[in-house]
Amino acid sequence: MDDFRNLSTADRRPDRPGGRGFVIAEGTVVVRRLLESAYPVRALLGVQRRIEELTEELAPAEVPAYVTPAETMADVVGFHLNRGVLAVADRAPQPDARELVARARKLAVLEGVGDHENLGSIFRNAAALGIDGVLIGPGCADPLYRRSVRVSMGNVLRVPFARLEPWPDGLGLLRDHGFRVAALTPRPGSVDLRELRAPALERVAVLVGSEGPGLTEEALAAADLAVRIPMAEGVDSLNVATAAAVAFYELGGAR
Amino acid sequence: MDDFRNLSTADRRPDRPGGRGFVIAEGTVVVRRLLESAYPVRALLGVQRRIEELTEELAPAEVPAYVTPAETMADVVGFHLNRGVLAVADRAPQPDARELVARARKLAVLEGVGDHENLGSIFRNAAALGIDGVLIGPGCADPLYRRSVRVSMGNVLRVPFARLEPWPDGLGLLRDHGFRVAALTPRPGSVDLRELRAPALERVAVLVGSEGPGLTEEALAAADLAVRIPMAEGVDSLNVATAAAVAFYELGGAR
Known part of the structure; x- marks a missing residue:
């Protein structure tokens, strides 16, 4: 007991x-x-x-x-x-990032998602929308923390995840495996998320940053392209897990 | 005080x-x-x-x-x-549903969204993704309840909403104004949400039900088509506000 x-x-x-x-x-x-x-x-x-x-x-x-x-x-x-x-x-060894990337088609990569509930929601959305795995960059909360497990509805226990190091150079691993890395950011110069739409077999990873400061310059520079969700003027951004869900939907892994 | x-x-x-x-x-x-x-x-x-x-x-x-x-x-x-x-x-009179429908292009219609946080999140997502107004069907919580106001980040105060009555016959009002009404449901026979994609000027309303039981038969029967978000097998549905966000994104009101 x-x-x-x-x-x-x-x-x-x-x-x-x-x-x-x-x-x-x-x-x-x-x-x-x-x-x-x-x-x-x-x-x-x-x-x-x-x-x-x-x-x-x-x-x-x-x-x-x-x-x-x-x-x-x-x-x-x-x-x-x-x-x-x-x-x-008990905790168990996580898969190696290389192993996870090798067998995936659609991936999420997280940087600075330090909130346990947002992290849990991202895993729930990833599971529902056909994301094969999550790569955890710096500044992220622990997916196996009790609150993350609960909010994910247990999906942290079935969507495989791995730490990605070093950062952001580890993203090179994705490129080595034929992935396009798309950074999700509201910045000017980013293209409409619809441009990301890809055939089922194409390898795409979406890079998501924290809700407030967003992705770091280093992470943005390491991505292949920057995509944005079209938003109404003068409105705060979406919650990070909601924005991730929209991107996961566009990736089409569940189709 | x-x-x-x-x-x-x-x-x-x-x-x-x-x-x-x-x-x-x-x-x-x-x-x-x-x-x-x-x-x-x-x-x-x-x-x-x-x-x-x-x-x-x-x-x-x-x-x-x-x-x-x-x-x-x-x-x-x-x-x-x-x-x-x-x-x-103080509270203020809400717009009449007819008035709201007449000046909108993209609408959300809610049935049975009784949870104040989900309701607030739906308004936040509606504001960000270019939804012009929200029609409130039966069984919904009060958008002006304190918790809804907070979770919406104040967007219940700027996205106009109106009660839609009677239900579901009131949906006829939408059709009278040239709207296509798309019910969001995981049911077999529903088409991929992408089919909903419409030009900016086209009038489309997305009908969203509660997270558990979903839309009633009456509401489904009153819609023009049924659309679903493609989901991975064996996974519970998305949170209702997240599912709504994906549909709002596809409506393209913010483009």
Whole structure:
């Protein structure tokens, strides 16, 4: 049960490798995704009804599942959870960037996406819109942080991701594999996102920066082209995950 | 000062017309939008620095602006605000649906969007992507609720909206004005959203339903066509505001 204690601080564990905690899944949908993933699940904790919903997925996994009343669950984790089930897994080695790039057609590359919710939403949108993987540049939050996992609806557990280093020279790896790298930016001189439209087999990566400052000069210079979402005058930009969704849609990976 | 008291419950005011409260703007950006809008602003409350940032907009408005320390502000509103400035306005009559439709080219029509944050995000996306107005069908939240105003970044105050009644027969009004009504739905038989792409002058309305159950049969039957965003297999749908953004982008109102 110790794995589930004080969950609100369980993301940061100085006693564990890299200071990072377990992978924590909340709710039936996300727990199911964790059980389907490559992460070694340690245990489940939940109310009877929720654990029963997962019987089929639990059978082959041979993972201990602790059934408790909701009150005991709240006592253990430190706050009231309304999703009724939790799972905890160990972290696992991420794929190498080279390996990820080699088998992908459509990629997202992130720079400075430091907000866990935006990061989680980007993974949710990537999964829905046919993005094969996410490359994580500098200044990004941890995709496996509890809040990212939740907001992504567990899609951080199934869209493969890898750190891209060094930055931005690592983008050369994409070019070596025949990718066009398109930077998403509202800057003058960028072309309408529709120009990005590509056949299903063409390799394209969209480079997305943080909501406020946007992409760095170095990242923009390293891209093959700059694309923008046409926006009404005098309006603030879209949320970064929403802008990414529009670009992912145009990439057409789900078609 | 009474207008600002107990702000967390200020949205629902049984003592005011329709049981609805004031329009409340939080933060410099949104307060500025409120001052630019047609809503009759009653007063501002803020810390010195924030009120000073608004000097230019306040001069012609002749609105009382109360400068207080942050602690006093927190005492009055009932919780700590980190945006440092608030404004309160009276509600104002909304445009008639007929009037709104007559002067629009691209419209959003909402059914059952009961979540205030999703509703606010839809307005933010509509403003950025060149949607001229929003028609509100049954089961939708109040766009002027405090949380919607905040999440929309004040765009509920500038994208015009109107109730559409009766439902779904009121959609006939759109057809009378030469609009094509496209229902956004993942159902089989719907066509790729790209089919919706239309010249700038063509009148198109996109009909969006709630995230869970989606559009009702009646609404689907009343639309001219059904369009879908191509999605990867086995993935849950996008968030409703994100899906709407992709459709708004395809409508091309901001081009």
